[in-house]
Amino acid sequence: MPKSGWFWKGISNGLVLVAAAVTLVSCESADKAPATAAITAAQGAIDAVKGEAAKYVPDQLSALEGTLASAKASFEKQDYKAALASAQDVAAKAKDLGSAAAAKKAELAKSWEGLSGGLPQMAEAIKSRVDILSQSKKLPAGLDKDKLESAKAGLASLNQSWTEASAAFQSGNMTDAIAKAQAAKAKAVECMTALNMPVPEAAK
Amino acid sequence: MATTNEPSSGSWDATQWHEVKKGETLWKIAEHYYGDGSLHTKIFEANRDTLKDPNLIRVGQRLRIP
Numbered sequence: 001m002p003k004s005g006w007f008w009k010g011i012s013n014g015l016v017l018v019a020a021a022v023t024l025v026s027c028e029s030a031d032k033a034p035a036t037a038a039i040t041a042a043q044g045a046i047d048a049v050k051g052e053a054a055k056y057v058p059d060q061l062s063a064l065e066g067t068l069a070s071a072k073a074s075f076e077k078q079d080y081k082a083a084l085a086s087a088q089d090v091a092a093k094a095k096d097l098g099s100a101a102a103a104k105k106a107e108l109a110k111s112w113e114g115l116s117g118g119l120p121q122m123a124e125a126i127k128s129r130v131d132i133l134s135q136s137k138k139l140p141a142g143l144d145k146d147k148l149e150s151a152k153a154g155l156a157s158l159n160q161s162w163t164e165a166s167a168a169f170q171s172g173n174m175t176d177a178i179a180k181a182q183a184a185k186a187k188a189v190e191c192m193t194a195l196n197m198p199v200p201e202a203a204k
Numbered sequence: 205m206a207t208t209n210e211p212s213s214g215s216w217d218a219t220q221w222h223e224v225k226k227g228e229t230l231w232k233i234a235e236h237y238y239g240d241g242s243l244h245t246k247i248f249e250a251n252r253d254t255l256k257d258p259n260l261i262r263v264g265q266r267l268r269i270p
């Protein structure tokens with residue numbers, strides 16, 4: 001090949017490389033704006049449901065925030081395609097997160113409605129029975145003094161849990177309120193069983 | 205002795221009921237639930253809406269056990 005041929009081939013190869021580099025850079029630049037917009041949208045979508053999600057589905061919120069952090073990390077590394085994909089995924093899942101939080105809130109509200117109506121009745125029935133049995137000269141079959149004392153302590157514990165549950169509910173902490181009310185219910189069931197009282201169907 | 209806590213399933217009603225059987229008295233019923241017949245007045249008081257006399261209960265009658 002003549003010298004001039006080598007010269008032009010070199011020029012040609014150089015141009016191809018430059019063109020490839022320009023194409024790559026322009027592609028990256030083309031992905032950067034959508035990735036930026038997607039991350040902003042994803043952040044906004046999370047912020048919109050964060051308040052309720054943190055209360056009712058904190059684990060799901062945490063997972064989604066992790067995905068968003070991953071999208072931001074990809075963006076920092078200039079991997080805009082990965083950042084875009086992750087951020088779009090977050091935005092879609094944030095809507096599901098809002099629905100999940102609303103569903104959990106409704107479920108807890110329904111539980112609270114039942115517990116707040118039923119537990120005072122159970123506590124009242126136990127107190128009545130404990131008061132009467134405390135006046136008895138001889139305890140009935142299946143019940144001894146130790147069991148009665150244990151039931152009295154259980155009643156005090158149930159009342160304490162119920163007071164705490166009510167306070168948690170008043171302060172808007174529904175999850176804690178339900179947990180404490182469930183503890184009170186378990187104690188009520190234990191007391192009623194020890195006292196040979198039938199346990200309400202809803203508490204079983 | 206027959207004891208129930210009645211209503212339908214899913215109910216929170218904690219009331220304990222007793223259905224009176226032949227030969228039972230309030231005294232005997234109190235002995236069964238409380239171990240002490242002298243506490244029969246507690247059952248009588250809890251059922252004042254249906255009982256006029258503690259000595260007059262009838263078979264099949266449902267009594268609230270406080």
